[in-house]
Each structure stands twice: as structure tokens, then as C-alpha cells.
Amino acid sequence: MTNRKSFAAIAAVLFALALLPFGVSGYVLGLLTLGFYTAVFAMSWDLLFGFAGEVNFGPSFLIGIGAYTAALLNHYEHWPIWACVVTGGAASIVAGLVLAVPALRLSGPYFGLVTLVAVLMLQNIIVLFAGITGGEIGLDLPDVLSIDDSNNYWIALTFMGISGAILFGLSRSAVGLILQASGQDAMQAAALGFNVTKHKLAAFCISALFSGLSGAMLIFYEGTVSVGTVVDIAVGVQVIIAAVLGGRRTILGAALGAIFLIGAGELLRPLGEASTFVVSAIALVTILFVPGGFLGALLHGEKR
């Protein structure tokens, strides 16, 4: 029953969101569009951490590979947008495998460090080959998704809806349960006959696919790609904060956290440089006092 109720609630929220372009300004729509793409980053991260228990410090490695693959193909080869996005997603899977196959032998802080180093390497490489990649200034794209705010908004909303449904469905499936078991006690999960490595690898690929797709979509929305928007450590940190803030192991909470972060960052913009301070402080207080995050608190309250 609770399941049906929450399903109805989500459907209602999505429907309300879809009607938003008829009521609010392009400025708000632009903000939410950015929020939706960030939400997909955060949900992908949550699948890997919340369920598989792997601390990925480098979500922006997977995002950046997808985004830059798509950008380079569009800028130099003039491939159509959809082909660039699909290839970007595929490239992210390959990058995810390259990173995951050896890295899954490691655990805890070591795995985290490798993912962190991967981001730093990617950043260095992009800056080093500035002649091709545009370096720190970035690269302009000849094509954009749409020049209309409402269309961009609907594209992003649809993309988030589909990605969210797939990721959430996966997390509630048998595979999700096995992943959760592997994350909490890998040895016991293996003793029960599940192939832990295979499942974690699959989680890595799916997480990589959606990160890459979303990264590629994001740059075609913005019309430009740069290290600061898709590769920088700060981008990854924001994704992690969003997922932890919204509630780990919920997938949907991650989306909530991401949209909240983007919104809060904008609302606090008048504070200037102090805004990052306030957002970080809110996030810190949340993880100290409400470790389950927004959605965790909500679900917990409902159970009582």
C-alpha cells in the first residue's frame, strides 16, 4: 500500500513539474534543468555507493569522459547530437570498466583514492592537450539541444524521469538486494553463492552509463564544455553532498538533494562568496543530526 501511495505521490510531483513551464519564468526553468541533470549524477552515484558500498570520490571522471567524448565528436566530426550522447554514454562505460576492473580489488580508502586520482589525471590531460580540448577555457559546441527554455526543461525532466525510474527499479530488484548485501558484507554475500564482483561491476557500468549520458546531455544544454562544469573535483563533491544530503540508498533522495543544492546555491547567491559556506554548513549539520538525509528522515517518520 505504501508503495502504491508513494508511486502516486511521485507521479503527481512529476506531473506538476511537467506543467511548470506554463507558470514560471525561464530563469527558474533554467535552474531546474541544471538541477535535473545534477540529479541524474547523484542518483548514479547513489547506486554505486548506497547499494554497492563503493566510495567513488570521482563521479566527475565518468561524467567528464561522457561529456568530453560527446563534445569532441560534435565539435570536430559534426556528429548529430543523439549520436554524440550515445557514444558519450558508451565511452563512460568503457572508462568505468577501465577504472573498476582493477580498482574493485581494492577496498575502502584505496578505492576512493584511485577514483580521486582518475579525476585529477583527466583534468591534467584535458589541460595538457588544450589545443584539442580547449583546456581550461573550454570548447564551444556547434549544436545545442534547443534554444527554448521550456523545451530544454521538458527534455531534462523526461531524461531524469526515465533514468530515475530505471535506477530506482534496479535498486528495488533482486540485483539491488544482492548489491546491498555485497556492500554490507561481501564475504557473506559471496558465501550465499552470489558473484559479488560481477554485480559490483554491473553497478559500476550502469552508474557510468547514466553519468556519461547526463554529462553529455548537460553540455548540449549549455552549448559549451569546460573542466569547471563537468570534470572539476568540486563537481564531484557537489554530487556526493547531494546524495548524502538527500538520503543514501534511496536513489530518489539523491535527486531531491541535487535539486535542493542547485536551488539553495542560487537563492544564496546574494551572499556572494559566503554562499558556499552556508550550503556546506547546512550539509554538515544535516549529516551530523539527520544522517539518513531528507528522504531518510521522511521515511523514518512515516514508519513510526
Add this chain to the structure above:
Amino acid sequence: MKLLQILIDGFAISSLYGLGAIGFTLIFGVSGVLNLSHGSIMVTAAIAAWVIAGDLGLGPYGGAAGGVAMAVALSLLTYMLVVRPIQTSSRIAREEKEIFVLTGTLLWGIMIQEAIAYLFTSNPKTVRPLIPGVIEILGVRTPMQEILTAVISWVVIGLLWLLVNRTKAGKVLLAASINPRGLTLLGFELPQIYFWVWALYGLLAGIAGLLLGAFLGVSSDNVGQLTASAFSIVVLGGLGSVTGSLIGAYVVGYLETITAYSGGPSIRTIPVLLLLVLVVYIRPQGLLGRR
């Protein structure tokens, strides 16, 4: 000539890296915490010293003392406001404490970084050296401050060695890192020990930050880089191993200096990252790691 220059510069920078990383590894060894606000504590020490020595007019020595005191205070705050509440929280599952401490200290570090940028801007600041002047070593012009950096780093590391290996307090620290439960059974209060470890850590990070500020200058933008380099050095040497961290610091320091002199400063960190990936894959426990 160039070789000698690399030897001297590399030695000074490596000693500084060693001092910076040693506190990081100490906290991990004794209490199992990876403190991602490390860089911000180092930068705070340098900026505080800069403000106290310059704006408040207390001179380089007053600034140095004030900067280190700030670092110790901030380190204790980190422990009491962020790390301790997470460790004792009953609402966070045990296997998740690690990621919470990582996220918590990361956020805390960002807050400190932003506070510094807001109050004192993110422009690089150079702390006035304790001993000004330049001397020549076999034809290489070397600032006195560079020599002082290496000397102070090694004196502090030496004192730490004496503390850990030759005093009762040091034995308690060692015991806490090997078997905390056994230590509790002997009647020692773990929280009290952790408190002193964090104070000691603040002292080490503060001195390192101060020396860095006088040697190369610091800005609040360096926070992430400093934390990442301490993390890399410590993993390279083996988490929790002090000797390993020192070796790691010299490997990283010299590799960076050689790359900067031969290939240019823009690719300075790349060989280190490659080496790190290699070591983590082949020997995840690091050069001298325990597990």
C-alpha cells in the same frame, strides 16, 4: 649546477611534505580517521600568521606562534564538532562511519576554505620569513628560509620520534594504534587520548602550513591540493606508517621537482599520479603499510 639545485629544492620541499603528511598519518594510525580538512588547517595556520604578523603588527615570531595556536585550536574543533559526534552517533551504522567522517571533514574543510576566502580573499599570501636573506651553497643561491624549512621540519619530526618512542605518553599513543580495546581495559580513557592526538596533529599541520606559507606562499585555493597531496603521500608510504610517509614525501617531493625542472611546472603532478596508481594496484598497502 641544475642537479644541485634540484637536490636542494627537492630536499626542502620533501621535508615540508613529510611534516605535513606525518600528522595526517598519525591521526589515521591512532584513531582510523582520514581527515579531509587537512589542507584547510594548514592554510589557516599560514593565513593567521600572515594576519597576526602584518595587520596586528606582532612581527614574524608573534605571527608564527599565533598561526600554530590557531591550527591546534581548529584541529581540536574538527575533532569535537565533526569527528567525535559522528563516531559516537548511534544513528549511523558502524560500517558507514568511515564515509560519514570523510564527507563530514570534507564539508568542514570547504567551510574553512570559504570562510578564509570571504574574510581575507583568496589571493596568495606569503608569510614573512623568520630569517630573511640568501646564501650560496656551492654556487646555488638558496634563501635562508628554504634551509630553515628543512631544518625545522626535521627537528619537529625528530622530536615526534622521541615523543613516540621514548616517553610514556608516546607508548600510550602506540598502544592506542595497535589495540585500543586493550588500552581501555588498562584504565586509559580513549577520548582523552584522541583529544591529545588531535592537538598534536594540529601542532604538526600548523607548523607545516606556516613553513609552506613562508616558503611558497599559500591561498585558500590550495586547500584541496594540499589535502590530496598529503593523502597521496600517506597512501604511497602506507597508511598509518610514519616512516613510510617520510619516504613517500621524499619520492613525491623529488619526482615533482625533477618534473618541474625538466618538463615544466604544468605537468608537475602527473608522474606522481601515475606512480600512485601503479603502487595502489601492485601493492595497495603502500611501501611500508601494515595491512
